[in-house]
Amino acid sequence: DIVMTQTPLSSPVTLGQPASISCRSSQSLVHSDGNSYLSWLQQRPGQPPRLLIYKISNRFSGVPDRFSGSGAGTDFTLKISRVEAEDVGVYYCMQATQSNTFGQGTKLEIK
Amino acid sequence: EVQLVESGGGLVQPGGSLRLSCAASGFTFSSYWMHWVRQVPGKGLVWVSFINSDGSSTTYADSVKGRFTISRDNAKNTLYLQMNSLRAEDTAVYYCTRDVFGAFDIWGRGTMVTVSS
Numbered sequence: 001d002i003v004m005t006q007t008p009l010s011s012p013v014t015l016g017q018p019a020s021i022s023c024r025s026s027q028s029l030v031h032s033d034g035n036s037y038l039s040w041l042q043q044r045p046g047q048p049p050r051l052l053i054y055k056i057s058n059r060f061s062g063v064p065d066r067f068s069g070s071g072a073g074t075d076f077t078l079k080i081s082r083v084e085a086e087d088v089g090v091y092y093c094m095q096a097t098q099s100n101t102f103g104q105g106t107k108l109e110i111k
Numbered sequence: 112e113v114q115l116v117e118s119g120g121g122l123v124q125p126g127g128s129l130r131l132s133c134a135a136s137g138f139t140f141s142s143y144w145m146h147w148v149r150q151v152p153g154k155g156l157v158w159v160s161f162i163n164s165d166g167s168s169t170t171y172a173d174s175v176k177g178r179f180t181i182s183r184d185n186a187k188n189t190l191y192l193q194m195n196s197l198r199a200e201d202t203a204v205y206y207c208t209r210d211v212f213g214a215f216d217i218w219g220r221g222t223m224v225t226v227s228s
Contacts, residue, residue, distance in 0.1 A: 037213030041156075048206055048221055049148075049156065054214035092156055096213035099170060100146065100158040 002027050002095050006103035012111045019080040021106045023093035028073050030097070037096035040069055040078045043105075044089040052091075053078065085110065113137035113217055115207050120222030127197050131222055133190040133207030138217075141165070141185035144210035147192050149203035150221070159205070160192065175201075197226045 003026040013019045021040075029036040040053040051060045053069035056076060066081040080087055088110060093103040119131040131147070147159040160181040161170045169181050180193040190207050204221040 035213070039214035041215070043156075048218040049208075049215070050218070051214055051216045054212050054216075058212075060214070060216060090155075094156075094215070096210075100161070102148075102156040102158065105155045 002029075002098050002101050004093055004095055004101050004103040006091075006093060006106050008106060009104060010107045010109070012109050013080075013083045014111045015085060016082050019083050019087075019108060021078045021091050021093075021108075023071075023076045023078070023103050025074045025076075025095055027098070029076075029095050030073065036072065038069075038071070038076050039094050039096070040067075041092045041094060042087075042089050043092065044086075047089075049092065080108075083108070083110070115209065115217055115219035117205060117207055117219040117222040120205065120224045122225045122227065123197055124228050125198060125226055127226070128193070128195045129197065129224060131192040131194065131205055131207075131224070133192075133219060135188045135190065135209075138209075140183075140188040145181075145183065145190045146208050146210055146215065147181060147190075148206045148208055148215070149201075149224075150206070151203045157203075161210075162190070194224070197224075199226050202226045 005024045007022045038056050041049040043049045052063050057069045068079050090105040090107050092105050114136045116134045123129050146161050162181045166183050178196045182191045202225050206221045207219050208215040209217040
């Protein structure tokens with residue numbers, strides 16, 4: 001089974017400053033079809049998860065362009081260029097290359 | 112509006128059974144793979160089960176294999192999760208979610224399952 005490890009688990013950030021979350025997989029996420037099925041989700045307090053990024057770097061419909069994804073192989077990053085108050089919540093990476101696995105989640109909070 | 116609405120959660124005794132439903136609307140349900148994901152309140156997301164678009168292929172997390180059964184009725188635009196031999200550790204909010212490009216793009220609001228005597 002592929003294990004997804006996120007760092008940090010908690011990230012206090014100042015409004016207007018950037019934030020970065022890392023996600024590492026225990027195996028390469030390159031699928032036999034050439035795609036890497038790594039996505040990022042946001043879960044605001046009391047809400048269901050919301051898709052932000054799919055296939056490493058593709059922003060989902062309606063997601064602000066301050067969110068970006070990058071990486072390859074086993075190492076991936078979600079970046080928020082300028083954190084806004086509405087970005088508070090827990091962020092999860094998820095792999096779908098081999099079954100499905102979520103990272104433990106990273107709690108983003110405002111300093 | 113594209114929507115998923117879960118129902119069927121509740122309080123059940125250990126060893127009991129429950130069937131969750133997920134009603135889909137606003138999209139062609141029969142064209143999409145679907146999943147169940149659960150979350151213990153205050154904890155992380157855990158994938159539970161997958162079903163392909165016509166129901167011919169299913170997979171399960173090891174923790175529920177042999178006890179849970181995923182199914183779908185494309186004529187009724189509904190996804191199901193039959194949960195048998197329930198344990199305390201199955202207590203969680205259960206979400207249904209749509210799979211597109213290997214990502215989960217639409218989520219319901221979830222239904223709470225509590226397994227307790």
